[in-house]
Amino acid sequence: MHTSNPLAGASRAYLNPYAAGVLLGLVLLATYALTGRGLGATAGFAAVATWLTGLVSPAAVQASAVHLKYWNDGVPWLNWTLFLLFGALVGAALSAWQAGRFRLGIERGPRISDSQRLALAFLGGFIAAWGAKLAKGCTSGQALTGSSILNAGSLVFLIAVFVAGFGLAHFVRKEWL
């Protein structure tokens, strides 16, 4: 099947997934060994949300227990997970550049438009955020970090993620196939 994917082009092949998995596991292990906690990602977004809210309306921050959790005495951007995300952005950029994989574009299947894809990307991010907040973690904080220490809730989360993904896959196939 040929696609109009503008992102398919000559670039170096991805790393063997099992090798990548070992490396990712070692990053996670190093995080545990150094900090006593695992990886995370959603908390970084939450810190930015609280930071921006505080710039507009400090009263709104005081009104929400969730905002206050990330307020950090008025410097919410000095957040551990936000710095981790910044490092991840730089690390991924170096890796993409080195492998010749940087392409400006929008990734989608051939049967939807760019603007439809962008709308779905926003919607998906919004829903994923709510899910991650409710579950106290995302792929990083629950699925990887929690599962590796056999946290029961993390294993439930992991199973639920795949149940939802496989359950919905048929209905959004036009977005990807």
Added chain:
Amino acid sequence: MLPLSSTIEFSQAAELGIAILLGLGFGAVLERAGFGSARKLTAVFYLYDMAVVKVMFTAVVTAMVGLYGLSVLGLMDLSELYVERTHLLAQGLGGLLFGAGFLIGGYCPGTSMAAIASGRKDGLVFAFGMLSGVWAYAEFTPQLDAWYSSTALGELTMPAITGVGMGWWALLFVAALLLAAWGLRWVEQRHGSLHPAR
């Protein structure tokens, strides 16, 4: 004795420096695995490319074996590690929502960084969706956090629930990974026709 945080009091600058260093590795590995690509990530749900399962499963097993090995050698005190409290309903419902958002949006929070770094505009839009979502949660449903705290079960790990030690669990996970590696190849071959042209 590990974790280092239990024996050394890091300054805030040191902590944030460690975060950036670990982040560099985190992001580089995600990009190397192909996780800056939404179609590579969502392919797992159409069964033609199971890289997401392979990478995640291997990472979980590697870290689990590593944690267990370090504790057996007396180098790490596992009781010093942070364990998020289990709340079956929150993690079940949250996981369903998160899975839906992952498939519809094409990324998860961490991989959206790899996507942005690879030039994906949809990755950037996903990240703005995330930001709006966490903001809306803090703004409109902060009481969900209170509900979680008051009804969570506590720190529950499989060894604690079953009485079966972490070493046996690690062994089980290694065996499951080997079985999965064989099964996933078969699954990918069966659904290979869905693979977009490369």
